[in-house]
Amino acid sequence: xxxxxxxxxxxxxxxxxxxxxxxxxxxxxxxxxxxxxxxxxxxxxxxxxxxxxxxxxxxxxxxxxxxxxxxxxxxxxxxxxxxxxxxxxxxxxxxxxxxxxxxxxxxxxxxxxxxxxxxxxxxxxxxxxxxxxxxxxxxxxxxxxxxxxxxxxxxxxxxxxxxxxxxxxxxxxxxxxxxxxxxxxxxxxxxxxxxxxxxxxxxxxxxxxxxxxxxxxxxxxxxxxxxxxxxxxxxxxxxxxxxxxxxxxxxxxxxxxxxxxxxxxxxxxxxxxxxxxxxxxxxxxxxxxxxxxxxxxxxxxxxxxxxxxxxxxxxxxxxxxxxxxxxxxxxxxxxxxxxxxxxxxxxxxxxxxxxxxxxxxxxxxxxxxxxxxxx
Amino acid sequence: xxxxxxxxxxxxxxxxxxxxxxxxxxxxxxxxxxxxxxxxxxxxxxxxxxxxxxxxxxxxxxxxxxxxxxxxxxxxxxxxxxxxxxxxxxxxxxxxxxxxxxxxxxxxxxxxxxxxxxxxxxxxxxxxxxxxxxxxxxxxxxxxxxxxxxxxxxxxxxxxxxxxxxxxxxxxxxxxxxxxxxxxxxxxxxxxxxxxxxxxxxxxxxxxxxxxxxxxxxxxxxxxxxxxxxxxxxxxxxxxxxxxxxxxxxxxxxxxxxxxxxxxxxxxxxxxxxxxxxxxxxxxxxxxxxxxxxxxxxxxxxxxxxxxxxxxxxxxxxxxxxxxxxxxxxxxxxxxxxxxxxxxxxxxxxxxxxxxxxxxxxxxxxxxxxxxxxxxxxxxxxxxxxxxxxxxxxxxxxxxxxxxxxxxxxxxxxxxxxxxxxxxxxxxxxxxxxxxxxxxxxxxxxxxxxxxxxxxxxxxxxxxxxxxxxxxxxxxxxxxxxxxxxxxxxxxxxxxxxxxxxxxxxxxxxxxxxxxxxxxxxxxxxxxxxxxxxxxxxxxxxxxxxxxxxxxxxxxxxxxxxxxxxxxxxxxxxxxxxxxxxxxxxxxxxxxxxx
Numbered sequence: 001x002x003x004x005x006x007x008x009x010x011x012x013x014x015x016x017x018x019x020x021x022x023x024x025x026x027x028x029x030x031x032x033x034x035x036x037x038x039x040x041x042x043x044x045x046x047x048x049x050x051x052x053x054x055x056x057x058x059x060x061x062x063x064x065x066x067x068x069x070x071x072x073x074x075x076x077x078x079x080x081x082x083x084x085x086x087x088x089x090x091x092x093x094x095x096x097x098x099x100x101x102x103x104x105x106x107x108x109x110x111x112x113x114x115x116x117x118x119x120x121x122x123x124x125x126x127x128x129x130x131x132x133x134x135x136x137x138x139x140x141x142x143x144x145x146x147x148x149x150x151x152x153x154x155x156x157x158x159x160x161x162x163x164x165x166x167x168x169x170x171x172x173x174x175x176x177x178x179x180x181x182x183x184x185x186x187x188x189x190x191x192x193x194x195x196x197x198x199x200x201x202x203x204x205x206x207x208x209x210x211x212x213x214x215x216x217x218x219x220x221x222x223x224x225x226x227x228x229x230x231x232x233x234x235x236x237x238x239x240x241x242x243x244x245x246x247x248x249x250x251x252x253x254x255x256x257x258x259x260x261x262x263x264x265x266x267x268x269x270x271x272x273x274x275x276x277x278x279x280x281x282x283x284x285x286x287x288x289x290x291x292x293x294x295x296x297x298x299x300x301x302x303x304x305x306x307x308x309x310x311x312x313x314x315x316x317x318x319x320x321x322x323x324x325x326x327x328x329x330x331x332x333x334x335x336x337x338x339x340x341x342x343x344x345x346x347x348x349x350x351x352x353x354x355x356x357x358x359x360x361x362x363x364x365x366x367x368x369x370x371x372x373x374x375x
Numbered sequence: 376x377x378x379x380x381x382x383x384x385x386x387x388x389x390x391x392x393x394x395x396x397x398x399x400x401x402x403x404x405x406x407x408x409x410x411x412x413x414x415x416x417x418x419x420x421x422x423x424x425x426x427x428x429x430x431x432x433x434x435x436x437x438x439x440x441x442x443x444x445x446x447x448x449x450x451x452x453x454x455x456x457x458x459x460x461x462x463x464x465x466x467x468x469x470x471x472x473x474x475x476x477x478x479x480x481x482x483x484x485x486x487x488x489x490x491x492x493x494x495x496x497x498x499x500x501x502x503x504x505x506x507x508x509x510x511x512x513x514x515x516x517x518x519x520x521x522x523x524x525x526x527x528x529x530x531x532x533x534x535x536x537x538x539x540x541x542x543x544x545x546x547x548x549x550x551x552x553x554x555x556x557x558x559x560x561x562x563x564x565x566x567x568x569x570x571x572x573x574x575x576x577x578x579x580x581x582x583x584x585x586x587x588x589x590x591x592x593x594x595x596x597x598x599x600x601x602x603x604x605x606x607x608x609x610x611x612x613x614x615x616x617x618x619x620x621x622x623x624x625x626x627x628x629x630x631x632x633x634x635x636x637x638x639x640x641x642x643x644x645x646x647x648x649x650x651x652x653x654x655x656x657x658x659x660x661x662x663x664x665x666x667x668x669x670x671x672x673x674x675x676x677x678x679x680x681x682x683x684x685x686x687x688x689x690x691x692x693x694x695x696x697x698x699x700x701x702x703x704x705x706x707x708x709x710x711x712x713x714x715x716x717x718x719x720x721x722x723x724x725x726x727x728x729x730x731x732x733x734x735x736x737x738x739x740x741x742x743x744x745x746x747x748x749x750x751x752x753x754x755x756x757x758x759x760x761x762x763x764x765x766x767x768x769x770x771x772x773x774x775x776x777x778x779x780x781x782x783x784x785x786x787x788x789x790x791x792x793x794x795x796x797x798x799x800x801x802x803x804x805x806x807x808x809x810x811x812x813x814x815x816x817x818x819x820x821x822x823x824x825x826x827x828x829x830x831x832x833x834x835x836x837x838x839x840x841x842x843x844x845x846x847x848x849x850x851x852x853x854x855x856x857x858x859x860x861x862x863x864x865x866x867x868x869x870x871x872x873x874x875x876x877x878x879x880x881x882x883x884x885x886x887x888x889x890x891x892x893x894x895x896x897x898x899x900x901x902x903x904x905x906x907x908x909x910x911x912x913x914x915x916x917x918x919x920x921x922x923x924x925x926x927x928x929x930x931x932x933x934x935x936x937x938x939x940x941x942x943x944x945x946x947x948x949x950x951x952x953x954x955x956x957x958x959x960x961x962x963x964x965x966x967x968x969x970x
């Protein structure tokens with residue numbers, strides 16, 4: 001069992017909660033940072049038997065990991081097992097030259113910067129603290145510290161965002177020359193305060209928003225980025241055999257690999273078993289202080305569920321999905337129909353198996369196509 | 376009893392004008408029930424019979440008054456049962472016409488009075504509720520005199536509530552209504568004017584003996600249908616069931632037949648004995664045919680067997696209801712049901728939902744069409760989807776509508792009737808304030824929202840009644856709806872050529888709103904034959920992805936997709952297009968203003 005090569009670490013603390021956010025976050029509570037990191041390290045010790053001695057990826061997400069008390073952050077990062085790719089999520093306003101140096105010193109080699117937008121008015125709509133200048137400054141601090149793998153998170157479809165504003169965001173992001181870009185459409189969950197406040201505006205924009213995804217893909221691929229996952233883009237490797245700049249950690253999820261997640265609300269999937277930690281901070285720290293595993297929701301993944309997930313995740317990628325063994329969960333009739341509509345293409349793979357690839361239009365409709373294809 | 380001491384009569388009235396209260400008072404005044412036994416609206420109560428383990432509603436009650444036998448025959452209160460009402464009236468020689476002193480003559484008063492006159496009944500006009508503060512007995516009496524002829528002074532003034540004037544009504548029944556004039560020595564003949572079903576005793580026929588004598592235990596035959604049975608029990612209601620040895624010429628009573636199927640004994644048929652059969656049946660039997668049809672589908676397709684059982688049970692008590700299985704692309708398995716009219720449809724639907732706890736989708740009603748094809752064959756079509764392609768001509772049912780309105784609404788009502796292809800027949804003023812308009816209209820123009828429109832254009836003041844006058848040729852076409860080139864059965868309509876374009880446009884617009892965008896362009900068309908008269912395109916989706924899919928919480932994403940998959944399964948597949956059931960409903964209800 002000691003072979004899991006991907007580790008996720010959740011740092012939930014944030015200065016405040018942004019209206020659109022639906023992650024497990026904890027606002028303020030400076031005093032909790034120490035006990036929580038202590039608990040994380042305790043959980044890591046409990047799970048260590050599952051992990052390979054040397055990992056491929058570590059991803060520290062949040063929350064706002066870089067908002068965590070610097071001493072505690074350093075203590076945590078230093079204790080994590082070494083890995084080829086170590087990513088930390090950061091909000092622009094938290095990235096000082098000191099923070100950049102801290103991350104570098106602790107073995108971090110990839111930073112995912114939560115930009116969301118370069119438009120000052122739209123930043124306010126999203127309740128973001130950072131101003132456009134903070135974003136650029138944070139980026140420069142990271143470059144100055146010699147980070148050569150930086151990802152920017154962008155959100156599009158923000159209430160009030162015109163298509164010109166979208167174009168401007170893309171251009172400003174491209175001007176920084178990041179190695180990687182994640183572009184997500186804003187999800188306004190029904191019943192949230194955010195939707196209550198902005199739902200009407202989003203309704204008015206609905207028709208225009210339809211074209212934004214297409215526009216993002218078009219613009220980024222024109223600029224030479226590889227659209228390697230539904231919402232993710234990276235620069236192609238340098239000609240001289242440089243790094244594969246895809247997010248290796250996220251790729252592990254999309255390819256159905258095993259991973260261990262620690263921290264509140266974190267999910268692990270190992271050998272057909274998936275568990276999710278309690279999202280409650282006090283419970284988590286208290287139980288781990290006793291040296292026990294936190295309360296978890298367990299889910300056993302049957303063969304068919306794993307196959308379904310394989311299809312669902314695999315079709316998000318630009319690489320062909322090997323259909324081998326997936327027949328039980330696929331609707332053959334729908335497959336032919338999707339083929340006729342030129343949304344998918346079937347090909348032979350070198351090994352003699354059959355593969356499935358979404359056409360560019362199929363990728364824009366990937367969710368719907370997946371629903372169709374699954375039996 | 377000798378026929379000159381018998382009087383058979385009905386009470387006819389517009390709804391809520393006091394028919395049931397008057398019936399109750401008559402039972403009281405004649406000591407048929409004691410005050411202690413008296414209960415409100417006894418004729419409508421089924422509890423008494425239940426005590427005897429049998430649930431038959433009294434359709435005729437026998438009372439004694441000053442040495443005479445009076446049979447009070449109940450009539451179904453609503454317009455859809457015109458045929459039944461007329462059978463009940465045929466069992467009488469006279470009718471008490473009750474009019475509310477505050478309301479005056481209403482549409483049902485008119486329709487019922489006409490029916491009574493057509494059946495040669497002596498009308499005894501009564502103004503009721505004279506105790507009400509708002510009562511205008513003289514005004515109401517004048518309206519009645521205007522309607523049926525005669526002098527306003529001859530109209531009786533009563534209050535069924537307080538009992539004032541009831542004895543005078545009974546005296547007038549004896550004085551003014553003729554006694555029966557059958558032949559006591561002739562072979563027996565009896566008119567079936569109503570029937571009921573009891574789970575223990577089978578079909579119970581309510582009859583008016585016209586000639587001869589029927590005896591318990593005799594072999595009996597229904598002359599039109601040929602059904603044979605033994606008269607297990609004869610009797611009358613007074614007000615509870617009383618068995619009797621015989622029913623004699625002129626008398627009214629019941630026959631327990633033991634038959635297990637209500638459709639074997641039809642209202643209007645003539646009973647005779649096998650021993651001494653009559654040569655000719657009584658006149659007037661006709662096979663009532665449903666005129667209004669609609670599809671009934673369970674909202675939950677698993678409920679289909681329950682709907683079938685419920686219809687079977689209803690049918691036992693309602694010989695006029697017909698149904699056959701129907702399969703619709705859009706709505707799945709259900710039944711196409713035939714009704715006598717709109718009210719009958721409402722009643723059936725309500726009983727199915729209330730008594731059988733079913734959740735139903737009811738398609739927009741259509742009428743029966745008589746179609747002659749190019750090769751000359753005649754078919755009756757109950758469902759637009761069944762319309763043959765090669766049509767020579769189509770005939771549709773017409774009604775004679777009586778609409779009563781205050782005079783200031785005559786204009787709006789005429790406008791409405793004209794919009795609905797109505798042909799003005801005539802108009803009469805019932806008083807200075809109110810007029811009755813008689814129109815002939817295609818039933819199809821009335822079945823959906825005519826009544827609502829009428830009410831809303833007259834601020835609720837109009838009253839409306841109709842009867843069917845026959846089939847007439849119409850310039851009718853079948854309007855088809857095609858989604859992505861596929862015709863959709865549930866959306867086909869038969870419609871007048873002049874309104875086809877507007878309706879086609881409305882259908883197509885509505886579908887464009889209701890059908891979610893697909894992964895390809897979907898043309899929606901309305902067509903008459905091969906000619907497309909309206910077209911819209913539902914543009915293909917440009918984007919359909921779950922934006923975020925990272926972090927390890929894959930389960931949640933998978934469940935989202937599974938949810939979508941479930942949603943898809945509830946959709947109906949029309950060719951390659953998924954159409955939500957709601958879209959069909961929205962369209963089927965296009966004309967249905969929330970009714």
